[in-house]
Each structure stands twice: as C-alpha cells, then as structure tokens.
Amino acid sequence: MIAVGARPRMRRGVLLRYDRVRERHVLMYPEGVLVLNDTAADIVAHCDGGATVAEITATLRLRYRGVRDNDVAAVLDRLAGRGMIEVDAHG
Amino acid sequence: MAEPPFGLLAELTHRCPLHCPYCSNPVELVRRADELTTEQWRDTLTQASELGVLQVHLSGGEPLARPDLPEIAAHAADLGCYVNLVTSGLGLTEQRMADLAARGVAHVQLSVQAADAALADRIAGTRAHQHKIAAAAVIKSAGLPLTVNAVLHRANHEQVGPLIELAERLGADRLELANTQYYGWGLVNRSALMPTEDQLAAATPVVRAARERLAGRMEIVYVVADYRDAYPKPCMHGWGARQLTVAPNGDVLPCPAASVLPDLELDNVTRRPLAEIWYESTSFNAFRGTDWMREPCRSCVRRDEDHGGCRCQAYLLTGDAANTDPVCSLSPHHDVVTKALAATSEVFTMRGVS
Numbered sequence: 164m165i166a167v168g169a170r171p172r173m174r175r176g177v178l179l180r181y182d183r184v185r186e187r188h189v190l191m192y193p194e195g196v197l198v199l200n201d202t203a204a205d206i207v208a209h210c211d212g213g214a215t216v217a218e219i220t221a222t223l224r225l226r227y228r229g230v231r232d233n234d235v236a237a238v239l240d241r242l243a244g245r246g247m248i249e250v251d252a253h254g
Numbered sequence: 255m256a257e258p259p260f261g262l263l264a265e266l267t268h269r270c271p272l273h274c275p276y277c278s279n280p281v282e283l284v285r286r287a288d289e290l291t292t293e294q295w296r297d298t299l300t301q302a303s304e305l306g307v308l309q310v311h312l313s314g315g316e317p318l319a320r321p322d323l324p325e326i327a328a329h330a331a332d333l334g335c336y337v338n339l340v341t342s343g344l345g346l347t348e349q350r351m352a353d354l355a356a357r358g359v360a361h362v363q364l365s366v367q368a369a370d371a372a373l374a375d376r377i378a379g380t381r382a383h384q385h386k387i388a389a390a391a392v393i394k395s396a397g398l399p400l401t402v403n404a405v406l407h408r409a410n411h412e413q414v415g416p417l418i419e420l421a422e423r424l425g426a427d428r429l430e431l432a433n434t435q436y437y438g439w440g441l442v443n444r445s446a447l448m449p450t451e452d453q454l455a456a457a458t459p460v461v462r463a464a465r466e467r468l469a470g471r472m473e474i475v476y477v478v479a480d481y482r483d484a485y486p487k488p489c490m491h492g493w494g495a496r497q498l499t500v501a502p503n504g505d506v507l508p509c510p511a512a513s514v515l516p517d518l519e520l521d522n523v524t525r526r527p528l529a530e531i532w533y534e535s536t537s538f539n540a541f542r543g544t545d546w547m548r549e550p551c552r553s554c555v556r557r558d559e560d561h562g563g564c565r566c567q568a569y570l571l572t573g574d575a576a577n578t579d580p581v582c583s584l585s586p587h588h589d590v591v592t593k594a595l596a597a598t599s600e601v602f603t604m605r606g607v608s
Contacts, residue, residue: 176361176399176427180334184258184306191336193361193401193428196260196308246473 165216165236165243169250172212177247179207190247197247202227206238210248256533256542258306261497263510266295266326267315268502271344273379274367275602276405276447277439279315280513283606284502292322294524296329298500301528303333307498312359313340315502324353331358338363343389344382348396351389355396362393363401363430368409369416377409379604390424401428406457407447409602414457418464418474426472431461433479436594437511441570445599454478481591485556486563486579493541493565498532506531508538511566515575541565546576550584 165171173179177192188204190197199207205226209219220235242248268283290298299310310330317323318341330337339354340363351362366386368374374383393400402421406414414431421429434440434447461476468474480487490497490509499507504523512518518540521531532538540546544557551562562568563579571580571594572587580587 178336178360180308182306182308184304189308191308191360193338193363193399196336 165239167217171210171248174249261309262302262307263311263499266317269319270316273604275443276434277605288503290504295326305529310335311338318345328357343386346389348392351392351396369413369420394425399427402426403430406433411449411453415460428473430475432477439605445597480581484583486581488560489564492561494538551578
C-alpha cells in the first residue's frame, strides 16, 4: 500500500474534469476515460505532488464522516494501478 | 436506452504520405474534395461534446495533411475534450508541435513501422523513418506524453525487441505493439501479414522481460490478432456503446471499419444531428445490445462480455454481419479463420498505390 508520507500526483497526460453530461468527475488519460465517484474525485483533486497521503486523509476527514486511516490510500492504490497516479520512488 | 459515448475518432482525412499495407482505412478512400470543411468539423465536435464525448482522437490518414488541424484541435480542447493526436509524424515540425500543444493537444500517438530504417521505409512505401525519429524528439521537447505505436506482422515481427529499444531511446511513455487487425488494406494483405507461430512464440518472452525491466518507466501494450484466440474480442465494447467514428466525408460509423457493411445505412453529420444518429439511427441500433444475436451467441454465457465479437469481421469472413464472429471457436464458420492462419503470400499490395 502507498506510504502515508508519499506525495501522490496525477501522471503526465492525465486530466481531471467535471463532465456536465454525466454529472460526474472524470479522469481523462491517453487511452480512455475513468468515471470517478465524488470521494475519489476529491482525493485526486488533492494529488498535487505536495500533499502527503496523511495530509489528504486529514483534509478528507473535514469533509466526510467516517474516513478510516487506510481509505484514502486504498483509493490511491487502485488509481496508481490504473496508471492515473504516481509517487516518486523515494516518496 | 444507450449510454452517451465517451470517445470520438475523428478521421479528418484519408490522405496520407505513407502507404502501409496493413492500413485499417477502407479500401475505398474518401477523396479530398469530399472532406468536411473546418466549420463542419467544428460543428461536429461541438455536437459530440454536448452528446457526452470527452475524448477526441484526431486521426486519419494523416491529420497533419489538413492545414486547419490547429483550429480543429483548439476547438476540441476548448470544449474540454482530451485531445489525442494520432500521427505518422511526417510534417510535424517543432513549430507545428509547439502550436498544437499550446492549443490543447494533450497526447501524441506516433506510428513507427519497424526499428530498422530500411525495413520501416519498405513497409511505409516511402522514406519515412528518419522523419519519425525527428518527430518523437519534437513531441518530447513540447513536453507531451508520447505513445509509440507499431503494427506488427510477418515482415517485422522479429523486430519486437529492437522496437522496444527504439521506443525507449525515443523517450516513449508507452509502447503499443499491436498485431495487424484484418480490415481494409490489412485484409487485402492478410496472407502476407499473418505472423507465424514461431514469430509469436519468440516474441512472448521478449515482451515479458521488457515489461519487467521497464515497469514504472514505459508501459508496453502487446496485442495478438484474435484469429488465434478461442473467443472473439469485445469489439468496440459493444456496437454503439462507447465510441463513434466520423469519416472524412462526415459519415458517422459505429466502428471505424463499418463502411464495409453493405446493408448498413450510414447517416451523415451534415444531414442529421449527431445525438439523433447516436440514439435513434438504424446504423447505431443495428447491433446494439443482444436482441440481434443468433445462436450460438444468443444463449451464450459470454454474450454480454464479448458482444458476439466484431460485426465487420463476421461480415468480411462469413458474408453476414449478424453471424457470430468466426474467430469464436463456437462459430459454425470457424474453419475460415483456421484456413486463413495457414495461407501465406510474400507480396504486399501497398495502400493507395495500384
């Protein structure tokens, strides 16, 4: 699992936007589109390469109730597995 | 009710400086005089965006052959679409690339024909390879992510290893090693393009080792033609399900190869609104869902998974688009595929050259 001190960012060529037609946030990348739920979109929006996983988790706790320690990291793991998010090797 | 489409393949032109014998463009190419105008493309993109399209692939032919490419790309980007340029790289100067990047092109897919320059130029039917190497550098210096795409076939399959090394040298983020799909010119040349069992067996460990070595640096997508699979590919993720193609003349196609289907009445974006074509047209509803299916698809547990395979392949190989894709081992026509795997020829018919 991604480390709590890692600073995730969107990979080059990946864009986040709100789609008015589907009324959902989406990640657009070279080969396709990934439709996000609201919490995942909120997490991705904080992946700027500056904030750590722990900081993003703390931010999400201000907005959503019942965010557990591993929730954010689990979403980031799935997004990293799909090539949307990356962290530096030393992160 | 169908869902809105995610992607639009915009075939801006069929004109191309290359003559690759595997080209997926139809054998009947659209002439320049019949191409949509700049304003018609802008309107098409606006309609596509309103319909739900998020991703626009600017393709061809060679999209750089259109002088209005920057304007078309900018319009797609201004609509909020992800703009992907699919190019041979010929004519992609540093200035043009910088301009396209500034206007919102987000990613470039560059084709290469082989790693060896002489072989690559023979396959392209022109001296193209050196221009591609230069184009890759220009794409990288514009700061855009680069996918290198190489279509594999019998004449270049041994180059899998060298192609991986070439893509690395070019700084590709991603490499697609895609075996030829047998449509358009690819079908014309099938017996000269079909890789041998030995070639395929030799490539597998090379790709596996490179994937391990390059993990996290360069993604490698390796696709083998479905002729050797037990079940067909889930073509287009289903007919009229996720993507549409607009041909250079404005014909709207459920799949890029669909112009071969003789009974399919195609609508044109200059004569009917795109949303109406997507949701209501005969062509987009012809093979939507599962109601059109015959046996063995109709009662098959895989019918929602592979959607009966490819309608164009079913037509091209069995003469009827509503048949099960004959690639499927359950198809009563499967022997046409088995026979095609055995046929060999050494002669290429080059695209657009007779």
